[in-house]
Amino acid sequence: EIVLTQSPATLSLSPGERATLSCRASQSVSSYLAWYQQKPGQAPRLLISDASIRATGIPARFSGSGSGTDFTLTISSLEPEDFAVYYCQQRSNWPLTFGGGTKVEIK
Amino acid sequence: EVQLVESGGGLVQPGGSLRLSCAASGFTFGTYNMNWVRQAPGKRLEWVSYITSGSSNIYYADSVKGRFTISRDNAANSLYLQMNSLRAEDTAVYYCATDGFHHWGQGTLVTVSS
Numbered sequence: 779e780i781v782l783t784q785s786p787a788t789l790s791l792s793p794g795e796r797a798t799l800s801c802r803a804s805q806s807v808s809s810y811l812a813w814y815q816q817k818p819g820q821a822p823r824l825l826i827s828d829a830s831i832r833a834t835g836i837p838a839r840f841s842g843s844g845s846g847t848d849f850t851l852t853i854s855s856l857e858p859e860d861f862a863v864y865y866c867q868q869r870s871n872w873p874l875t876f877g878g879g880t881k882v883e884i885k
Numbered sequence: 886e887v888q889l890v891e892s893g894g895g896l897v898q899p900g901g902s903l904r905l906s907c908a909a910s911g912f913t914f915g916t917y918n919m920n921w922v923r924q925a926p927g928k929r930l931e932w933v934s935y936i937t938s939g940s941s942n943i944y945y946a947d948s949v950k951g952r953f954t955i956s957r958d959n960a961a962n963s964l965y966l967q968m969n970s971l972r973a974e975d976t977a978v979y980y981c982a983t984d985g986f987h988h989w990g991q992g993t994l995v996t997v998s999s
Contacts, residue, residue, distance in 0.1 A: 779947075812986065814930075821980055821989035822922075822930060833987060865930055867986070873946045874920075874932040 780804055780868050782877035790885040797853040799880045801866035806846045810870040813842055813851045816879075817862045825864075826851065856882070887911040887988045889981050894993030901971050901997070907964040907981030907990055915959035918984035921966050923977035924992075933979070934966065949975075971997045 781804040791797055801811065809829040814822040824833045826842035829849060839854040853860055861884050866877040893905040907919070921933040934955040935944045943955055954967040964981050978992040 814986070816930075821992055822986075823989075824986050827985060867930070867932075872935075872944050874935075876930040876932065878929050 779873060780807060780871055780875050782866050782868055782875055784864075784866060784877035784880050786880060787878070788881045788883060790883050791856055792885045793856050793858055795856050797851075797856055797860070797882055799851040799853075799864055799882075801844075801849040801851070801877050803847045803849075803868055807868040807870035809845050810868060811842075811844070811849050812867045812869060813840075814865045814867065815860075815862045816865065822865065853882075887983070889983070889988060889990035891979060891981055891990045891993035894979065894995045896996045896998065897971055898999050899972060899997055902967070902969045903971065903995060905966040905968065905979055905981075905993060905995070907966075909962045909964065909981075912983075912988075914962040919957065919964045920982045920984070920986065921955060921964075922980045922982055922986075922989075923975075923995075924980070925974070925977040928977075931977070936964070968995070971995075973997050 783802045785800045811829045813826040816822040825836050825840050830842045841852045843850050863879045863881045865879045888910045890908045897903050916938050918937045920935050923933050924930050933946050936955045952970045956965045976997050978994050980989050980992045982989045
């Protein structure tokens with residue numbers, strides 16, 4: 779099973795600041811990595827698939843990069859609605875696995 | 886508009902069974918592969934199971950293999966998860982999601998407790 783490790787666990791930032799979230803895989807997942815946003819009491823929302831492809835309707839301030847074992851989700855300028863938990867997921871191997879999440883909170 | 890609506894959750898005793906349903910609308914359900922994902926309270930997301938559009942390929946997480954069965958009825962636009970031999974650690978919100986996880990339901994809560 780591929781283990782995904784996200785860092786940091788919590789990111790305390792102010793609106794307008796840049797957020798950089800990391801996801802590291804225990805073995806290569808090529809570019810088969812996705813990012814999700816989840817707010818309390820809501821289902822996850824797909825942001826990025828295949829490491830860098832924004833899902834439909836996702837603002838351009840969200841971008842993904844990386845391949846192999848190291849990936850990054852960047853939010854260029856935080857909006858109030860961006861404070862949430864973010865998860866990465868690998869789709870390279872069964873079983874599909876998720877990272878432990880990064881909470882982006884208001885500083 | 887794509888809609889996925891889960892139902893069938895509730896309180897069940899350890900060792901008991903539940904059948905979850907996911908009603909799909911707004912897209913051609915029979916052409917989509919589907920997933921179940923769960924999330925225990927305060928925990929990370931956990932993928933549970935996957936089924937191809939024609940039910941020819943099915944995968945399970947090790948944690949549920951042999952106890953859970955995924956199925957679908959394309960004529961009824963519905964996805965199912967039969968859960969047997971339930972354990973306390975199966976307590977979670979269960980979501981259905983389309984292939985690629987572009988669309989998710991709102992989830993249904995399963996609580997396993999005596």
